[in-house]
Each structure stands twice: as C-alpha cells, then as structure tokens.
Amino acid sequence: MPQLPKLYDQSPVLTEDTFQCTGATKKVVVFLTKEALSLTVNIPTKILSEEFPLPASKEEIRYFLQSQRIGTHFFIMAPWDEASEIFDICMEEGMSESEIQIHILGAKRRFVYCMKCYTRKEIASDISHTQCNCGAHLEVGPYFSSLRQGYIGYPFHPSTNSKGVDLHACSGTN
Amino acid sequence: MRVAGQIEVKVEKIFIESPNVKRFRLVPTDEKLLPAFTGGAHIETTIQANGFNYVRSYSLTSPPTERFYYEIAIQLDSNSRGGSAFWHQQVELGQVLNISFPRNNFPLSSRGRHHVFYAAGIGITPFLTMIRDLRAQDTFELHYAAPTPNECAFYPFLQEHYPDQCTFYFSKVEQSQRMTPSTMATHRIGTHVYFCGPNQMVKEYREAATAFGYSNEAVHFEVFASEFENLPKHPFTVELAESEITLKISEQETLLEALLKAGIDAPHACKIGGCGSCEIDVLDGDVDHRDVFLSDENKQNRKSILACCSRAKSEKLIINI
Numbered sequence: 389m390p391q392l393p394k395l396y397d398q399s400p401v402l403t404e405d406t407f408q409c410t411g412a413t414k415k416v417v418v419f420l421t422k423e424a425l426s427l428t429v430n431i432p433t434k435i436l437s438e439e440f441p442l443p444a445s446k447e448e449i450r451y452f453l454q455s456q457r458i459g460t461h462f463f464i465m466a467p468w469d470e471a472s473e474i475f476d477i478c479m480e481e482g483m484s485e486s487e488i489q490i491h492i493l494g495a496k497r498r499f500v501y502c503m504k505c506y507t508r509k510e511i512a513s514d515i516s517h518t519q520c521n522c523g524a525h526l527e528v529g530p531y532f533s534s535l536r537q538g539y540i541g542y543p544f545h546p547s548t549n550s551k552g553v554d555l556h557a558c559s560g561t562n
Numbered sequence: 563m564r565v566a567g568q569i570e571v572k573v574e575k576i577f578i579e580s581p582n583v584k585r586f587r588l589v590p591t592d593e594k595l596l597p598a599f600t601g602g603a604h605i606e607t608t609i610q611a612n613g614f615n616y617v618r619s620y621s622l623t624s625p626p627t628e629r630f631y632y633e634i635a636i637q638l639d640s641n642s643r644g645g646s647a648f649w650h651q652q653v654e655l656g657q658v659l660n661i662s663f664p665r666n667n668f669p670l671s672s673r674g675r676h677h678v679f680y681a682a683g684i685g686i687t688p689f690l691t692m693i694r695d696l697r698a699q700d701t702f703e704l705h706y707a708a709p710t711p712n713e714c715a716f717y718p719f720l721q722e723h724y725p726d727q728c729t730f731y732f733s734k735v736e737q738s739q740r741m742t743p744s745t746m747a748t749h750r751i752g753t754h755v756y757f758c759g760p761n762q763m764v765k766e767y768r769e770a771a772t773a774f775g776y777s778n779e780a781v782h783f784e785v786f787a788s789e790f791e792n793l794p795k796h797p798f799t800v801e802l803a804e805s806e807i808t809l810k811i812s813e814q815e816t817l818l819e820a821l822l823k824a825g826i827d828a829p830h831a832c833k834i835g836g837c838g839s840c841e842i843d844v845l846d847g848d849v850d851h852r853d854v855f856l857s858d859e860n861k862q863n864r865k866s867i868l869a870c871c872s873r874a875k876s877e878k879l880i881i882n883i
Contacts, residue, residue, distance in 0.1 A: 390672035412775045456751045459775020482675035482752020484779040 392479040394534045395472040397496040397513060401488045406430050407463040408489065414459030419474055423493050424465035442466055449474060453481045464490045468497045499538035500528050508538045568608075569596065573657045574631065583684060583715040584650055585623065585635045591658065595629040599664035601695030602688045602784075605632065606662040611652065618645040619832065621687035622664060623716075625694055632661070635715060637684035667837040668784040670695050674754030677702040678746065680767055682759030686716055688784060689758065693724065703727055707741040707759075709734040743770030757783040778857065787834055790852035790871065798874035802826070803845055803882050811873070818869040821883070828869055828883065835871035842869055847879035 395401070406429050407416060415436040418429055421443070431437045440452060462478060464471050471490050478488055499508050505522035518526050518541070526541030533540055575587040590596055599622060609616045624633035639646040670677065670692045677700060679689040686706055696702055704724065708714035710732050720728045731741035743766060746755055755776060757767040764783045771781045795813045800820070802809070809820045818840055821828040831839035835853025844865045851861045853868040867881065 392673070412772070412777060414775045453752075454750060458747070458749050458751060458753055458780075460751055479673075482673055482754070484673070484777045486777045486779065487751070 391535050392476070393485060394532075394537050395468075395475045395490070396532045396539075397498045398532065399485075399490075401475070401485050401490050402496070403489050403491055406491075407461075409435060410461075410486070412459060412486075413461045415457070415461070417456065417460060417462050419462060419464040419466060421466045421470065421493065423467075424491075427465060427491075429463060429465075442470060446473070446477060449477050450481065453477065453483075460487075462488045464488065465493060466490075467494045468492055472497075500526060500541040501533060501536035501538035502526055502541045502543070504543045508536065509541075567663055568660050569663065571632070571659060571661055573653060573655055573659075576653075576655065579635055579715040580713050580717075582638045582713065583635055584638075585633055585715075586649070586653070587624075587631050587633050588659075588661065589631045596632060597663055598629060599626050599691075600666050601626055601670045601692035602668035603664040603666040603691065604668075604688070605634070605664055607634070608660045609648065609653070609657070611648065614644065614648075616645050616648050618649075621668075621691070623687050623690045626691050632664075635684065635687050637715070665831060665837075667832055668756075668758070668782065671754045671780070671782065674780065675700060675752035676750060677754050677756065678749060679704045679756045680741065680743075680759070680763075681706045682741070682763045683708060684715065685758035685760075685763075685784075685786075687758075689756070690716060690719075692756070703729070705729050705731065705741050705745060707731040707733065711735075743767050743774075746771055746776070747774050754780045754782065757781075759786075761785050761787060783854075785834065785836060785854065790835075793852065795873060798876075799878045800874070801878065801880045803880055805883070816870055817867065817873070821869060826883065830870055833870045835868050838868065840869040841866050843882035845880040845882055848875035849873075849879070850875045 409432060413435055415438070416431050417438050417440055419440045419442055464474050466474070471492055475488065475490065496513065498511055498513050500511050500518060501508050502520040502522060502524060504524040505520060507521065509520055511518050511528065516528050518528060520526050520541065524543040525546050527544055529540040529542055531540050532538070570591045571588040572591055573586050574589045577585040579585050604619050604621045606617060606619045620634040620636060622632055623635050624631060636646050636649045638650045668688050677696065679692065679702065681689055681704065689704060693702060693704070704720070704727055706714070706720070706728060708730070711717055714730065714732070717730070731739045733740065755771050757764045764785050768781060768783060797813050798811050800809045800811060800817060807824065809824055811817055811820050818828055818830050818833070829839050831837045836855055838855040844867050849867045850873045852871045852873065855868060856864065867879065
C-alpha cells in the first residue's frame with residue numbers, strides 16, 4: 389500500500405471559508421456535525437448536493453463513498469479528529485486532495501516527529517523549537533511527513549545554536 | 563560488461579500477433595539477468611544497419627518480473643520513417659541490437675482503486691504489463707478498439723486471461739461498435755483512467771475525462787508522437803547562460819537536437835514532449851510550449867522549456883544550461 393497523504397495543519401484541503409466549486413465539481417457531499425448545522429454552505433443551485441450527518445462509523449462512511457460517482461467532491465465540516473478520520477478514508481478509497489475541502493470546527497492539531505527517539509509529540513501551532521519527551525531539543529522543520537504523521541524535528545545541541553533563539557521559550561504540549 | 567544504460571541483446575523469437583503486429587523476444591547476449599521493471603515501462607532500441615542508426619522506443623509487453631527476456635510488440639506503420647518497416651522486413655532471428663534499461667513515463671497509479679484502460683490499436687502494449695502490476699484489491703476494465711478481431715493484437719491472450727474485464731470494439735465488422743469516452747462517465751470515485759493511442763484519440767479522451775469531473779491526478783496517457791508536430795516551425799536563437807554559447811535553431815531541428823549537435827549533454831528521454839526529462843530553465847524570452855507534460859498552469863507560471871519539442875515565441879531565448 390502506498391503512503392497516503394495525511395491531514396496536517398498546512399494541508400491544501402483546509403479552508404476557512406465555505407465550499408469553492410471548481411469546473412470538475414458535479415456534485416457536493418457535505419459531511420457535517422451537529423455544531424456545523426448553523427453554518428452556511430453556498431453551493432450553486434445547478435450543482436447537486438447532499439448532506440451526510442456525523443457522527444458515523446468508518447464502515448458507514450466507506451460504504452457511502454464507494455457508491456459515489458466521479459465528479460463528486462466532499463466538503464467536511466467537523467472537529468479535527470473526526471475530519472482527519474474521514475480524510476483518511478477518502479484517501480484509502482482513491483480520492484485526490486483536489487476533490488476534498490475541509491473546514492475545521494475548533495482548533496487544528498500539529499505534531500513533530502523526533503529524529504532522535506522516533507516518537508511523535510503534539511506541539512502548539514506557533515512554535516519553531518521544542519523539547520521532546522526524550523530530552524532532545526528539536527527544531528521543527530518545514531517538511532511534514534505523511535509517513536511519520538508529523539513535521540520532522542531536527543535535534544540540536546542548545547549550546548551550539550547560533551540563531552539566538554531563547555531556548556527557555558521552547559514549549560510544547562503532550 | 564554492460565555499459566551504463568545499455569544492454570546488448572539478440573532476437574531469440576518472433577511471434578506474429580496480427581497481420582501488422584510482430585512480437586519480438588529479446589535475450590541478453592551476456593546471459594545475465596535483465597533488470598525488472600514496472601507496468602507501462604518502455605525501452606529504447608538501437609539497431610545500426612545499412613548505414614542508418616534506427617533508434618526507437620517500444621513498450622515492454624513481457625511480464626514485469628520476467629528477468630530472462632524482454633518482449634516488445636511492433637506495428638508496421640504505413641507512414642513508417644524506417645523504424646517499424648526495418649523491424650518487420652529486415653530483423654531476423656539472431657539480430658543483435660542495443661537496448662536501454664527500462665524507463666517508465668506511464669506508470670500505474672498506486673492511488674487509484676479502480677483502473678480503466680482505453681487502448682486504440684497498438685496502444686494496447688503498455689496495458690499488458692500494467693494489468694499484471696495491479697494489486698489484488700484493485701479492479702480494472704480494459705476497453706480496446708481495433709478494426710477486426712484478426713487485426714486485434716493479443717486478442718486471444720486477453721480473451722483467455724481477462725474475459726470479464728475486457729471489452730472489444732471492432733470498427734470493420736458487420737455489427738461494428740465504436741469505443742467512446744462515454745463509458746468513463748459513471749465510474750465510482752477513486753477511478754483512474756489511462757489512454758494510449760493516436761494523438762487525436764488521446765486528446766478526445768482527455769477532454770472528456772476533464773468534462774466528466776476526473777481530477778488531473780486521475781488522468782494518465784501516453785501518445786505515439788508529439789501532438790503539435792504539424793504546427794509551423796520558425797527559426798530562433800538560443801543563448802546558453804552557463805557556457806555562453808549561442809545556437810541558431812533552424813526550422814527543421816529541435817532545440818534538443820541543436821544542443822546535442824553542439825556537444826552539450828542535455829538530458830532527454832521520450833523526445834515527444836511527454837516525460838519532462840529535457841526540461842530546462844528559461845532565464846529570458848517567451849516559450850512556445852508544444853508538449854503535453856506541463857499543465858496549462860505550469861506553462862503560464864514556470865519559466866522553462868521542454869527542449870525536445872517546444873520552441874520560442876520571441877526571436878531569442880536565454881536558457882540555464
């Protein structure tokens with residue numbers, strides 16, 4: 389099985405706005421939780437649309453996806469974990485990122501992958517350095533690894549850091 | 563010893579697949595194992611004979627895991643510039659030739675869950691190996707157009723091994739059927755489509771796929787020749803920024819040919835604007851894009867040229883080589 393894309397905080401599928409139709413959009417399926425019911429989704433009247441209420445089991449979602457035809461695009465309005473799970477199923481069913489748009493309800497999540505101890509740790513959205521649970525100081529790299537499901541974290545020795553970063557400011561959440 | 567990228571082989575067997583298609587089995591003269599390859603791969607064949615150097619690319623048709631021999635299938639082209647006519651009329655058992663290592667500009671997508679192949683005529687060849695590369699959980703369909711069953715290369719093989727997945731369209735029989743793009747319209751999400759055939763057929767199917775809502779990532783194709791080769795060609799000048807050489811490109815030659823003639827080791831592969839191997843950065847000047855590799859967006863935003871087929875809109879280009 390090839391490595392499939394994963395949802396991350398800078399993913400091109402994420403949008404702060406409502407669904408944007410492209411020339412390839414023939415139908416839109418809106419996955420939405422109860423919290424999203426009050427939000428407006430502007431879909432042109434000439435485009436078919438359908439709502440898929442959440443929560444739903446993985447099997448229900450997969451079965452539904454397999455019945456959808458080419459030209460169907462998905463707009464997912466859900467909290468991070470739920471949206472991430474649906475995104476994974478979409479990828480497993482062969483969809484491309486250009487066929488999916490996601491509006492996250494609440495906060496996005498961000499992870500760093502430590503290249504010293506090979507574990508993943510959740511970090512705040514605005515930091516460029518952190519300390520791993522293994523003790524290593526990590527510079528959060530720009531590259532998100534779908535395989536590791538996190539940004540690659542490069543260990544550095546604090547005393548050799550030449551960037552003038554205040555290491556006491558490094559923080560993270562577990 | 564195998565010189566990098568070249569393998570000496572000889573023709574061990576010749577099979578008649580149809581009145582116009584012959585299949586050639588090639589075995590290495592050094593009796594070492596051949597490189598394995600992936601579905602959709604091709605080799606470049608080089609035969610020196612009668613004072614000519616026949617260099618042609620052909621899709622591999624033997625199983626991708628077969629290491630003792632390669633097979634290629636060649637259709638006698640009525641407009642042959644020498645290659646297919648030579649293979650059909652002069653190549654005999656024992657003919658020695660050089661081949662490149664396998665290259666693949668037309669691989670099977672590992673992302674798709676259902677694969678639909680559309681072949682016209684000898685366009686069937688890359689699909690024979692792609693079908694064998696599919697994962698157990700993936701499904702496929704093959705739509706194959708030919709004039710008659712007799713002229714349909716690999717017809718018995720496909721009928722025997724994939725009777726449920728193949729649909730044949732014969733245009734010169736009593737109840738003729740035409741293969742049309744409409745069969746693409748109702749596939750499930752996660753379907754990838756693949757086209758191989760004459761330029762006009764590939765163009766028609768690509769446009770239809772876009773209209774039906776396929777994403778660019780789900781549309782794959784291979785063409786036999788440059789789609790734009792009949793457009794008028796104007797001479798232009800190219801300045802090479804690194805070597806400070808200036809070349810004049812005549813109406814009859816391509817930028818790639820001029821670079822190679824000048825002794826510049828410019829990378830290249832397919833020579834029909836399909837693979838992107840010969841892409842060179844352009845520092846100044848307007849490019850007349852004549853390839854099918856770059857997307858419309860790339861053609862607008864990326865300052866580069868595919869040297870094998872694209873030309874200049876302006877009188878002069880400055881390229882980064």
